[in-house]
Structures are given as C-alpha cells and as structure tokens.
Amino acid sequence: MKLIFKCLGPLLFLAITANGQKNKSENPPVFPLGNKVTNGNFTGNVWLQMLVLNDTIYNSNIGSVTFAPGARSKWHFHPGGQLLLVTEGKGLYQEKGKPIKLIKKGDVIKCPPNVVHWHGATPTDDMTHIAIGTNSQKGNVVWMDYVSDFEHKSFK
Known part of the structure; x- marks a missing residue:
C-alpha cells in the first residue's frame, strides 16, 4: 500500500493542482484588477478599477475595489451615501460605534449618508x-483617521 501511494501520490497532487488552476481560469474576475491605490486613504494593498465616473x-x-488580506479603508463618510456589492471573498464593515460585521460574496451593504x-x-x-x-452632487467622500x-x- 505504501508503495502504491508513493507512486500515485505525486500524480494525485498534480491532478488536484491542475483542477484548482482550471477552476480559477474558468471563473476569472468580472472586472479587471485595476490600478494599485497609492493615495494614502487605505492600509495595505488595494486596487481600483473605475467603472463609471460621476x-x-x-x-x-x-x-470595483479589491483588498488584499488585511487591507482596509480609513474611517470615512459619504455625504450622499454609498452602496457596496461584495463580489468576491470575505471582508469587514463597521459603522462608528457599532460592532464590526463580516461581509461576504453576495452581500449588499447600504452605507447611509454622513x-x-x-x-x-x-x-x-x-x-x-x-x-x-x-x-x-451632495459632496465627495470625507476621509478621516486610519483604522488601527x-x-x-477586534472582529469577533
């Protein structure tokens, strides 16, 4: 039995790896990754692909905004509000004074004005x-402090 696994083990690994790569190429992101954000309003690696300009x-x-693990925005608000449609992965969302919420693919978050x-x-x-x-028309995003x-x- 050990001999069979020793011979077949590498083949199984290759089959599993190839299958994983196949799935990624069959399910590419809907929109391109975009450009890396370097404006100081985020912690970590974040990319933005603008789809519609005001x-x-x-x-x-x-x-379309992509966050690497651990990346996040600063505290901020939008005078006219904001909608977030999660298309991939898992993230966190928090309103000041409230607990952090886990957000995931398929979730729609309504960030109220101000x-x-x-x-x-x-x-x-x-x-x-x-x-x-x-x-x-009510105004642009107002950026505040970094999220420590x-x-x-502290998400539980």
Whole structure:
C-alpha cells in the first residue's frame, strides 16, 4: 500500500493542482484588477478599477475595489451615501460605534449618508466589492483617521 501511494501520490497532487488552476481560469474576475491605490486613504494593498465616473446625469461613481488580506479603508463618510456589492471573498464593515460585521460574496451593504464607517478585507482573506457613490452632487467622500490594527483585528 505504501508503495502504491508513493507512486500515485505525486500524480494525485498534480491532478488536484491542475483542477484548482482550471477552476480559477474558468471563473476569472468580472472586472479587471485595476490600478494599485497609492493615495494614502487605505492600509495595505488595494486596487481600483473605475467603472463609471460621476456626471450630472447619473450623479454617481462606481468602481470595483479589491483588498488584499488585511487591507482596509480609513474611517470615512459619504455625504450622499454609498452602496457596496461584495463580489468576491470575505471582508469587514463597521459603522462608528457599532460592532464590526463580516461581509461576504453576495452581500449588499447600504452605507447611509454622513455615517462614518470603514470597510476592507479580513486579516486572512481578500475581498472585492463594487463601490457605488450615490447622490454625488451632495459632496465627495470625507476621509478621516486610519483604522488601527487593533480595531481591524477586534472582529469577533
């Protein structure tokens, strides 16, 4: 039996690995990863692919945002509110003064106007969401303090 496993073990590993790679190529992300964000409003590695830029007809901006494990936004608020549509992975969302919520693929988060919040990936998972800035005629996002490592890791 040991001899059979010794001979077949590497083949099983290759089959499992090849199957995993096949699944990834069959399920590519819906939108490209975009550009790495370097503006100082995030901790960790974050990428943004803008999908719709604000204009006077639609009064919204839409982007696909990908967070590497542990990456997150600063505390911030949107005068016109924000919608988050989680498309991949697991993340965290917190409104000031409330517990952190686990968010995952398929979740829709409604960030009310002028409510201070943050969002990002869990410490161990990446997360992608579509961020929709609504009612942009009411003003742009207001960035605040960084979310500390202690705050980020306090999810229970």
